[in-house]
Amino acid sequence: MNIGIIPMRYAKALFAFAQDKGLEEKVYAEMSTLSQSFAEHSSLKTVLDNPVLKNKDKHKLICTAAGTQVSDVYARFIELVLHHKREKHLQSIALMYQDLYRKAKxxxxxxxxxxxxxxxxxxxxxxxxxxxxxxxxxxxxxxxxxxxxxxxxxxxxxxxxxxxxxxxxxxxxxxxxxxxxxxx
CATH class of the missing domain: 3.30.429 (Macrophage Migration Inhibitory Factor)
Structure with missing residues (x-):
């Protein structure tokens, strides 16, 4: 499957879910912080690609990378991403979510x-x-x-x-x- 299709689908789904909950602005801030964390800490992607690291630990790491207090929408989305083993696409998902939010607003x-x-x-x-x-x-x-x-x-x-x-x-x-x- 094309590597750009997966992040776009996830970003669209997150944006729609965040809109339904009225938290698209909060999720935008979290995704902005997450993409900034990926840019500043190149080891973050390497750690997430580690198959030995448990999903529970990856979840904590990703939530920490997005800020101190993350929304329930963001936390549930990260659980979905980890369940489907799509964590290697998180940086692209974060960037695409930002683009979708900016276009909408x-x-x-x-x-x-x-x-x-x-x-x-x-x-x-x-x-x-x-x-x-x-x-x-x-x-x-x-x-x-x-x-x-x-x-x-x-x-x-x-x-x-x-x-x-x-x-x-x-x-x-x-x-x-x-x-x-x-x-x-």
Whole structure:
């Protein structure tokens, strides 16, 4: 079976169940924390793939990875995933649930990486400009990365604009190297 079909089916089922119980926002927060745990702790996936570890212990681990106090909907869903031995798909399920929730609630994802910190006023103006033509809400994250040297890296939903000095320097270097290779 296609590896993308399984997580999508489980994510849709969880979303529908959470909606029925009126807890889709709580489950969204739990799935966001879970996917963040997978991203930060690469050993989590390895531990869950261990066949020696009992489902009871895996359940505790997954619930802990999603936050301190998880909802009954989330706990029951994890039991279902473990019962059907689908724990290797949990990271994908968490990401797909987030996508389903964001589509249903019309939430856009925005990010801005700069070489130096932005003022709160500039950040607010940026959010305002982004949401002027969009319906819904915006989850906006900013980060500071001095390695980009200057400029910015901006993203919203699936669109990405890299206007960093570091990337421009890489392009110039690549063009220079290509041009010199041709002349030799």
């Amino acid at each position: 019309k939430i856009s994802i925005g990010s801005l990486v700069t070489a130096s910190p932005l003022s709160a006023e500039t950040e607010d103006r940026m959010k305002e400009m982004l949401m002027k033509d969009k319906e819904g809400t915006l989850e906006f994250k900013t980060a500071v990365d001095p390695e980009i040297l200057g400029g910015f890296i901006f993203g919203i939903d699936t669109y990405r604009l890299d206007a960093s000095v570091a990337t421009q320097l890489k392009r110039v270097k690549t063009q220079f190297m290509d041009k010199n290779r041709k002349s030799i």
